[in-house]
Amino acid sequence: MTTQLEEQTTNVVGARMKRVEDPRMITGAAKYIDDLKLSGMAHVAVLRSPYAHARIRGIDTSRAEAHPDVIDVFTGKDFEHLNPLPCAWQAGGVENFVATPRTLEIDRVTFTGAGVAAVVVETRAAAEDALSLIDVRETCGVLAATAEAIGDRQVRNRGTIGGSLAHADPGADYPTVITALGATVVVQGTGGEREIAADELFTGVFTTALEQGELITAVRVPALGAGVGAAYEKHRHPASGYAAAGVAAVVKVDVGKVTEARIAVGGVTGTPVRATAAEQAMIGIAPADEAAIVAAAGKVAEGLSGAIGDTYATGEYRVHLAQVLAKRALTAAIEAAA
Helix, strand or coil: CCHHHHHHHHHHHCCCCCCCCCHHHHHHHCCCCCCCCCCCCCEEEEEECCCCCEEEEEEECCHCCCCCEEEEEEEEEHHHCCCCCCCCCCCCHHHHHHCCCCCCCCEEECCCCCEEEEEEEEEEEHHHHHHHCEEECCCCCHHHHHHHHHHCCCHHHHCCCCHHHCCCCCCCCCCHHHHCCEEEEEEEEEEEEEEEEHHEEEHHHCEECCCCCCEEEEECCCCCCCCCEEEEEEEEECCCCCCCEEEEEEEEEECCEEEEEEEEECCCCCCCCCCCHHHHHCCCCCCCHHHHHHHHHHHHHHHHCCCCCCCCHHHCCCCCCCCHHHHHHHHEEEEECC
């Protein structure tokens, strides 16, 4: 027995069909939502953080406010009385809406895509232009940039810097960066609170200076002052996202010369290593002296004895990567210092 559906299918499959087009689509006369312009209508666009974790040092909206099509610009401080957003239910099952998202973040972001500013404009095109004119400054941008390159989106939004440091994976990114920054890790245990310098925190593969029962409660990172730049470069393992080799550099430039430098290498040995020979070689060179930067980067290998290897990268290859990445990180740090 042939069903009506089968008969319809038989008549259609393989048969020539006359194409039916909406003449308005063909002639360009069709209207889309973006074409609608009602009296008094405005567009709102939100500037969102590309980083999972970052502290906001300041937001400069002056250029966006000067845009001729911008009606107004808002930051988190303008909506402080609405942060977090009111809901019809107790968010997270607790009082005062603790788990409810903020309208716009005020001092820090804790997940990728968090709103930091908003513009109200007359057209969508103008909204995109206005967002590009907003300048959001971070206290230590290298940490935010590092977070952006960790693992994948799920890892970045669920993981924490404290968890990464306590885990002490040789290929993790945060240990290398906080070592170069000269950060201090605060830990809490039954015996009270104490501080551990980043240089002293990592003692071996997956091993730290934390005592039994101690937890990391804070990481204190020095704010980068005027003339100081920092950068992190890594060779990403294609499967895990961990660093087969990673180099973090912090450089201070004063009166046309490098006066201070801190360089840390991760992913090559069991713990992050300070490249002191390379640091000393950087002192006194001109920021534009590429040959001197390359020479200093080559000295990174001097502190990388006992390099680890696996099926993806041999120890020798990781050392070579560290030298290449050191040159890139130093160059980027010098540019950031300017």
